[in-house]
Amino acid sequence: MNKKNRHVGIVGIGETKFSSHWEDVNQPEMIHEAVRAALDDASMTMDDIDCVVHGNMELFEMVHQPDLWHTLGTGAAGRDSFRLTTGGTTGGTLVAAADNLIASGMYDTVLAVGFEKLQEGHTTGGITNMADPLWARKLQSGALTDSAAVKAISEFGEDRARRAAMTYRIIMDKHACLNPNSHRAFGLDWDQMEDLMENSPPLIGDLRLIHMFSQSDGACVMIFASEEKARKITRNPVWIRDHVTVHREETLNLCVNYYPNETTHRFAAKTLYERNGITDPLNYFDVFEMYDPSAWWGADWIRDFFLLEGDEHLKLIEDKEIMLDGSMPINPSGGVLAANPIGATAMVRVAQAARQIRGDAGPHKIQRDVDHAIASSFGGTMWTILFMLEKELNF
Amino acid sequence: MTRKVAVCAMAQINNQSDYRHLRYQGMLMDCFESIIHETHVTFDMEKGIRNVVTCSDDVFDARTISDEAITDAVGAHYRGEEKVAQDGISALGYAMACILSGHDDLILVLAHCKESQSESRNMCTNLAFDPFYTRALGMDYLSASGFQARAYMQASGLDDEDLARIVVRSRQNGAKTAYARPNDMVSMDQVLESPMAADPIRRLHQYPVTDWAAGFLLCCEERAHEFTDTPVWLTGFGSGMDHFFLGDRDLVANAPLKHAAARAYAMAGIDDPAAQLDIVELNDAYAYQLPLWAEGAGLAEPCRGKIWMDQGGMDRSCVNLSGGMLNGNPLMLGGLARAAYAVSQLRGEAGENQVESPQRALAHGTTGPAGQHHAVLILEK
Numbered sequence: 140m141n142k143k144n145r146h147v148g149i150v151g152i153g154e155t156k157f158s159s160h161w162e163d164v165n166q167p168e169m170i171h172e173a174v175r176a177a178l179d180d181a182s183m184t185m186d187d188i189d190c191v192v193h194g195n196m197e198l199f200e201m202v203h204q205p206d207l208w209h210t211l212g213t214g215a216a217g218r219d220s221f222r223l224t225t226g227g228t229t230g231g232t233l234v235a236a237a238d239n240l241i242a243s244g245m246y247d248t249v250l251a252v253g254f255e256k257l258q259e260g261h262t263t264g265g266i267t268n269m270a271d272p273l274w275a276r277k278l279q280s281g282a283l284t285d286s287a288a289v290k291a292i293s294e295f296g297e298d299r300a301r302r303a304a305m306t307y308r309i310i311m312d313k314h315a316c317l318n319p320n321s322h323r324a325f326g327l328d329w330d331q332m333e334d335l336m337e338n339s340p341p342l343i344g345d346l347r348l349i350h351m352f353s354q355s356d357g358a359c360v361m362i363f364a365s366e367e368k369a370r371k372i373t374r375n376p377v378w379i380r381d382h383v384t385v386h387r388e389e390t391l392n393l394c395v396n397y398y399p400n401e402t403t404h405r406f407a408a409k410t411l412y413e414r415n416g417i418t419d420p421l422n423y424f425d426v427f428e429m430y431d432p433s434a435w436w437g438a439d440w441i442r443d444f445f446l447l448e449g450d451e452h453l454k455l456i457e458d459k460e461i462m463l464d465g466s467m468p469i470n471p472s473g474g475v476l477a478a479n480p481i482g483a484t485a486m487v488r489v490a491q492a493a494r495q496i497r498g499d500a501g502p503h504k505i506q507r508d509v510d511h512a513i514a515s516s517f518g519g520t521m522w523t524i525l526f527m528l529e530k531e532l533n534f
Numbered sequence: 535m536t537r538k539v540a541v542c543a544m545a546q547i548n549n550q551s552d553y554r555h556l557r558y559q560g561m562l563m564d565c566f567e568s569i570i571h572e573t574h575v576t577f578d579m580e581k582g583i584r585n586v587v588t589c590s591d592d593v594f595d596a597r598t599i600s601d602e603a604i605t606d607a608v609g610a611h612y613r614g615e616e617k618v619a620q621d622g623i624s625a626l627g628y629a630m631a632c633i634l635s636g637h638d639d640l641i642l643v644l645a646h647c648k649e650s651q652s653e654s655r656n657m658c659t660n661l662a663f664d665p666f667y668t669r670a671l672g673m674d675y676l677s678a679s680g681f682q683a684r685a686y687m688q689a690s691g692l693d694d695e696d697l698a699r700i701v702v703r704s705r706q707n708g709a710k711t712a713y714a715r716p717n718d719m720v721s722m723d724q725v726l727e728s729p730m731a732a733d734p735i736r737r738l739h740q741y742p743v744t745d746w747a748a749g750f751l752l753c754c755e756e757r758a759h760e761f762t763d764t765p766v767w768l769t770g771f772g773s774g775m776d777h778f779f780l781g782d783r784d785l786v787a788n789a790p791l792k793h794a795a796a797r798a799y800a801m802a803g804i805d806d807p808a809a810q811l812d813i814v815e816l817n818d819a820y821a822y823q824l825p826l827w828a829e830g831a832g833l834a835e836p837c838r839g840k841i842w843m844d845q846g847g848m849d850r851s852c853v854n855l856s857g858g859m860l861n862g863n864p865l866m867l868g869g870l871a872r873a874a875y876a877v878s879q880l881r882g883e884a885g886e887n888q889v890e891s892p893q894r895a896l897a898h899g900t901t902g903p904a905g906q907h908h909a910v911l912i913l914e915k
Binding site for chain 1 (some may be wrong): 579585591592593596597598599600601602603605606610611612613614615616617618619620624627628630631632633634635636637658659661662663664665666771772773774775776777778779789790793794797801901902903906907
């Protein structure tokens, strides 16, 4: 494990409310709301920011190099600036980039901007456009797939798998209803299980509308600082202990047993825990903010991220241990099912995990001390970024 | 703790007008294989490449998440891959930070742009303008540069003949540079009679549509010897952003370039760039930009770029001996091409235009209309 040159703290967080339609603001205006909120949160001004890092996906809104126009709202003019983009993982890549840029000593403070205004484009059209135009585009259905459902049903049977996915979905909605920034919060309850499993409109196979993320508008901004600066800026910085990015080529996985023959989630989790000496992640971490694009995926991925076996992940869901007051709270924010402004989504996971550590998450705050958190990003062709956040600087 | 970053290997394909027979994955594959064969670097999780920094653009590739199509070609299967969607020189700057941070020892940088593939670079760059006010006017990078060219010619006295001199010199230098786009030689008269593209910019004043890909293996100071005996060191980087609306900017003041240069110079310990830089590579997408950027980099006094040229500044400071972007590199990679040429000069591999034992070079890139974003990289032997 390489040792970081210096520690990096999260000192400011700002989110817009997430919505299906932000029609009263344009892109830079919407971003500016989150920038303002993050600066206020950190008691900083733009004069205190060395570098602005920006990201989203160009083909969702069809703006080429949108960071150029967005300087109107990001405050990047007169400062250093980078633009990075990696699909759904973009928001996580921006956090990883801020971590690297500050640890390098090149910058003391970095403001990262993740945004998407999906109402201004066509989300599934945009995602479908990632497929190879010669070989795969006619087969592509964007993020809509029931592969996770097929897998879970074949392993655990129709009834148990479907109930687990719907239980996960209702838990996420209960969390979303507490989070004032949620785009979708329906007020679902347990007596609706059967009805939703039967009657929610099917999208593909066992993937139904209720299982799937929405298209949202919104922005998330985070401010990061070197250890020395972070301690001056705030009494409670949240420390980024480590991050790992794992991408995967799309079709090699069709080859049986091709290296390393496990999901990027599990690979990333193994790598990160090994590097940091975490032997029992389920006990070590106090909260997990997961990038869960659908209830089927979210339910399935718990197993990989905590390196579980068999049906351990289903038991966590069935016993409601992933709820706010459970043994391993997952997505107190409501997760991606509550809001998905894609370029911001992965950053929101880190931001929400950091808020839980700070203890100021709002109505969806976990009612006990949160010292250790993980946050994941998902995108591309099953890509993962995984972050470890800490309350104390003792690593 | 490492304080500088080594370029251990570099690979590129020829700059060409149209790679009809290669997809961009194939363009990158050639660069990737060259670096692997030259250095024998591995993808071992402990000692090898764990992270790849790529540079490309979704609009020019006409693909959402266009880096998704190259995960295998850049060796990122079950490894990190982070795409910088600016001029590739920013990808080198970011990769430097990844190594200086201590997070990674090795970073592979791979960049591509296949400009010939898009219907029109003007249409692509029109999309960089906001959809409410400026896009519908038909603004693109060419028309934005037209405004800047006019403003700069008025402020500095630069005239049509000066611009023709820059183009003729670019073609001559390009012809002496390996991997440069093959172009016809042009005479002063041919440039002066070239049709207007966006007054005062003539067709021959702008860089020709080009396809290109390149790769770099970067490594921390302590381990550079494992992969090369002739490292080139990256010692300084800075970038700068200007305002978006052209009317909010002083188009000839070079504010973002001055900011970027000041940061890079401070990091590399440079206080007199004209004296301390042996090679200068400026990202001149249009002829007028060469003297303008020279001012921004501190080689010439403000608005005296013409006088600097008249006094032989271009050759004295070894500016754009590669032929510059004007000879032909794709948008997004102009700055990266400047860095690639700087590496070849510092290694003594620049052929006919080789300068005698250069020690320090500057490479510069721009992103956006009329140089809204600039980045400056300092390289040393």
